[in-house]
Amino acid sequence: MSSAFPQRHERRSAGLGLITFVCFQFGFGLARTAFAYVIVIALASLLGSFTVSVVLSIVAVACLDNFFASPLFAMGVDAPDDIVRIATFLTTALVVTGLTEIPEWQMGIEHLAVLAPSLGAMPGDIGPFLVWQ
Numbered sequence: 001m002s003s004a005f006p007q008r009h010e011r012r013s014a015g016l017g018l019i020t021f022v023c024f025q026f027g028f029g030l031a032r033t034a035f036a037y038v039i040v041i042a043l044a045s046l047l048g049s050f051t052v053s054v055v056l057s058i059v060a061v062a063c064l065d066n067f068f069a070s071p072l073f074a075m076g077v078d079a080p081d082d083i084v085r086i087a088t089f090l091t092t093a094l095v096v097t098g099l100t101e102i103p104e105w106q107m108g109i110e111h112l113a114v115l116a117p118s119l120g121a122m123p124g125d126i127g128p129f130l131v132w133q
Contacts, residue, residue: 012044012056020063030068030082034089037064041093045100053100057093061086 019040023033037060045053065075069082077083 012040012048012052013059015040015044016056016060016063020067024067028068030064030085033068034060034064034085037089038092038096042096042100045097050097050101053097054094057090057097060093061090064089 016037019033019036023036028036041053041057041060044056062075064086065077066073069077069086070079077086
């Protein structure tokens with residue numbers, strides 16, 4: 001295995017750590033930090049794998065809970081608003097991560113639509129697949 005593989009994941013984790021440090025030092029709240037995390041996760045999901053982005057999203061939730069939601073430096077959230085913010089962040093991060101996989105599925109559907117006539121299939125035979133186009 002190449003040594004470049006772990007380095008790419010370390011850079012993404014370091015990016016998340018750097019964002020955490022900077023946001024904590026400047027006193028940014030949970031919402032601003034979550035937005036910065038979404039940007040990092042979106043970039044990571046565009047450049048990396050789905051699995052790494054999901055793991056990064058879960059680590060980001062742990063960082064938000066530990067460093068930006070009360071009580072600080074403890075796992076657990078006291079304020080209901082913080083629970084909603086963290087849940088919204090996780091949902092958004094996972095949706096963004098999932099959306100980076102759609103072009104591959106879309107290319108598969110388009111490829112199927114092009115191949116169907118050459119395989120003797122009628123357009124109605126692949127109708128359920130064409131709904132997503």
